[in-house]
Amino acid sequence: MALTTIDWPTELPVVRHGEHWIARAGAREVRLSNLPKVYWPQEGFTKGDLLTYYFNVSETMLPHLECRPLTMKRMPNGVGGSFFYEKNAPKHTPDWMLTLPVPSDSDTKIINYLTVRDALEMLWVANLGAIEFHPLHARGSDQTHPSYAFFDLDPAEGAGFEEARYVASLVKVLLDRLGLQAYPKTSGATGIQIMLPLDGTHTYDEVRGVVGVISELVHEADSTTTTLEWEVSKRTGKVFLDVNMNREGANIAAAYSVRPEPNATVSTPFEWAELGTIENHSIQSIFGRIAKVGDPFLPVAEGPGQSLLPAIDALGAKPRKARMVRR
DNA sequence: GCAGACA
DNA sequence: TGTCTGCAACGCATC
DNA sequence: GATGCG
Ligand SMILES: [Mn+2]
Ligand SMILES: [Mn+2]
Numbered sequence A: 001m002a003l004t005t006i007d008w009p010t011e012l013p014v015v016r017h018g019e020h021w022i023a024r025a026g027a028r029e030v031r032l033s034n035l036p037k038v039y040w041p042q043e044g045f046t047k048g049d050l051l052t053y054y055f056n057v058s059e060t061m062l063p064h065l066e067c068r069p070l071t072m073k074r075m076p077n078g079v080g081g082s083f084f085y086e087k088n089a090p091k092h093t094p095d096w097m098l099t100l101p102v103p104s105d106s107d108t109k110i111i112n113y114l115t116v117r118d119a120l121e122m123l124w125v126a127n128l129g130a131i132e133f134h135p136l137h138a139r140g141s142d143q144t145h146p147s148y149a150f151f152d153l154d155p156a157e158g159a160g161f162e163e164a165r166y167v168a169s170l171v172k173v174l175l176d177r178l179g180l181q182a183y184p185k186t187s188g189a190t191g192i193q194i195m196l197p198l199d200g201t202h203t204y205d206e207v208r209g210v211v212g213v214i215s216e217l218v219h220e221a222d223s224t225t226t227t228l229e230w231e232v233s234k235r236t237g238k239v240f241l242d243v244n245m246n247r248e249g250a251n252i253a254a255a256y257s258v259r260p261e262p263n264a265t266v267s268t269p270f271e272w273a274e275l276g277t278i279e280n281h282s283i284q285s286i287f288g289r290i291a292k293v294g295d296p297f298l299p300v301a302e303g304p305g306q307s308l309l310p311a312i313d314a315l316g317a318k319p320r321k322a323r324m325v326r327r
Numbered sequence B: 001g002c003a004g005a006c007a
Numbered sequence C: 001t002g003t004c005t006g007c008a009a010c011g012c013a014t015c
Numbered sequence D: 001g002a003t004g005c006g
Helices: A047-064 A119-126 A161-177 A204-221 A286-293 A298-302 A309-315
Strands: A015-017 A020-025 A028-033 A038-040 A070-074 A084-086 A098-104 A109-115 A130-135 A148-155 A183-186 A192-197 A239-241
Touching: A020 A119, A028 A119, A038 A047, A047 A119, A047 A130, A047 A286, A047 A298, A070 A109, A119 A130, A148 A161, A148 A204, A161 A183, A161 A192, A161 A204, A161 A239, A192 A298, A204 A239, A204 A309
Parallel strands: none
Antiparallel strands: A015 A020, A020 A028, A070 A084, A070 A130, A098 A109, A148 A192, A148 A239, A183 A192
């Protein structure tokens, strides 16, 4: 049985060692398991394909993961099996992996998140069956000031990607009017996210205020195609503007994260000019795109970050406090 | 996916 | 030795 | 407090 089923830019640099495969970098050694195991039965893609994808995409993806506490969506038995999210680093984490302690539950607990710094560390994480990489919205242990604001466009049942494209165009019109730079990506599943790099001076309450007011304006402009309803059954046929994901401890699949979807799709950053034609790329197709257009999302990682103050003034956007949580 | 408990 | 079991999130909205 | 949501 083959370890991988796809022609990759670079094959995984591993040496077979009995039941396992060893990848090395300096003094560090990672033992990889079950590489021929089929993770996408319909396509025949293996765990080896998943790991080889992350190895090849590491150079492009790492700027978006740098210093960010990581939540893993793990599916050790492939996309047909059960999943779980994992935030705390497992007990068996090697000492050379970097972890970041982050206060949670209104500061009463500490979560020791994993962080990845290079391709080998990404391989160690992916080997856990981590199909999705979900970085937090801020870098480091202080998670009070996100490095971006974002619009999470979720087509509900009865709506699809075409509607998400259209709603993204409505958001873009308002952002242009406010003078805000924003960068879109497909989620890799059904929706689109639009990210606004920030200068690190804004709290989540302020960010929710701005994203909330703009979302309400979009909803007023087209209440047939968009919804802000919390109840799923009231969203049918519309695109849900998920303002609340701008929140401490929340996360979304990173740019270039794999998704447990048919064809092994990946979250695909794109240029606004491509809004009408972009589709989710896959672990197979994304490398041709990267070779051609590079990474349209680089400014989300490298800045420049923006201040929201002009938009807050223009919109009269008040901070949206989270309700006080039980201790 | 994996470590540890158990037969 | 092989097989089995336990374990692996969170913050916020709404009622 | 319990449940829903992503
Ligand atoms: Mn989404
Ligand atoms: Mn969402």
